Amino acid sequence: MSATPILQELGVVHRRVERADAAAVEKLSRFGVSTVHEALGRLGLMAPRIRPIHPEARMCGTAITVLLQPGDNWMLHVAAEQIQPGDVVVAACTADSTDGFFGDLLATSFKARGCKGLVIDGGVRDVRDLIAMDFPVFSRAIHSKGTIKATPGSVNVPVVCAGALVQPGDVVLADIDGVVVVPAQLAARVADAAEAREANEAGKRARFAAGELGLDMYAMREPLAKAGLRYVD
Template identity: 40%
Template structure:
């Protein structure tokens, strides 16, 4: 697992992967600056029921990101109580295709949550769900152990087998971008960097 301090952005990983690893952009960080990184612990839940989330908090390994299919339902599947419980268990964050509530309290606690909506409607506690089996969240299939990375721009899920190669490609991309920044500050144009053809390279504009 990569060191979170290396700071891979979701956009860099999408470009490096050259694959559809980006989760539906409607599933977003619930507070600005939230940073999500860790191995996925998939949870198949049900819209309007959060028993599976309580069970997942008790069962997930430390450092895991809970990745929950709640059918996109606009209910408060997760809130302050589950957040405190998850932090005590060492869980790294939550990504849920569904609603959550207590967003201000979650931000104050500094717990990264990515969700489709904020919703105050209460939930049942009847369906135990399925833990640890692959789920589809935001159009991406996520299996246990896949690398989840999220930031202000969105979230991605990297299949475990691809992680080393994608991170190497991400390192190369970051190095190239640093070179581009230096050249731009030295007076070059984006037209020069990307080698656009002669019709676009006049001095106007």
Template identity: 40%
Template structure:
């Protein structure tokens, strides 16, 4: 198979990306609905190397042969400011895909972050640099630069198919890849959810309980639960 690299990705309206960037991964996940929300959510193995560094930007993807990171360098050359590099070698820890020198390069280019299905290294240095990196493994394992692989093609990353141009959103809770055609509805639903939760917090501050605000008595009644006055020990005689 001949390696291939596509030079461009389909672009999403910047104003819509800015709206998404203000929303948590949890709210966007809920905004997508039960099915799409699960389809877009990466495995819990994908974790931030350092907490408190959210990411929101379009995916520039690459597949690297296990033990190799040549195509990462191709993808990094093609990425534009605000993009997120989405990198995989099939999820193996062999051959670190990411390190501090690539981090420095991406910072100079204004790249927003990196999502790595494979190994990253130089974690202490990257922490000092303040660049958002999410990965499934941490390992210093030496990478070759021989190929094969491809850039800006669909890739499977931590259980999710990511197409070039998908919106990557990530925070300490997890990482999602949202296809452009689902983004407007996801953002609108998430914004509505945020407004609803703000109203709930105000009601809690006013002395109400979540139980009553959410009307959970009907759900409890439907469950058939029996409420017994007293302690469990009392019931034992």
């Protein structure tokens, strides 16, 4: 989507969020990002610049979205009031910024509200404390540079975070493989597809473990030969 609708929403906080079905969110939380991405038709991934602050970080929840101004974390404090248990905060920025928008104090506030974690296309700091708190954070950068509180952004508007469109209430799943966004209205369908995919992969895994080759399992030999592949002894 273009930036225009987002910019028209500057300086607003939407209090009403239509969150994805709780049962669908719980079911999606059982699967990895790669599985859910495939189940969604290979859609919904954020750019790989968004990385966990430590390898074991993982989360799944419904999105509270934040539109930040560069070097200004005012709206993260505003967003804290809108968090309900099970939410994930997703923060985008009106322009590139890797400043340290978020640290242990805001994490303490978010966690007290029942927040499952943060995804931010910007920087975070106090990483040692965030890890000790077991508060999952996925960020563009780790940067000690501080921020100000001077220019309003918005909360609970559509945002584009690291290339992915996120609507308030969408399901956000994050692990070591990345971050995927599932539209709220598709959550139950994608959860069922992810479950089916996991079952299918379990059978293939057993065949691989028994020594079968992908060349035979996926009937690759004939198309490879037609494509010109030759074996030379």
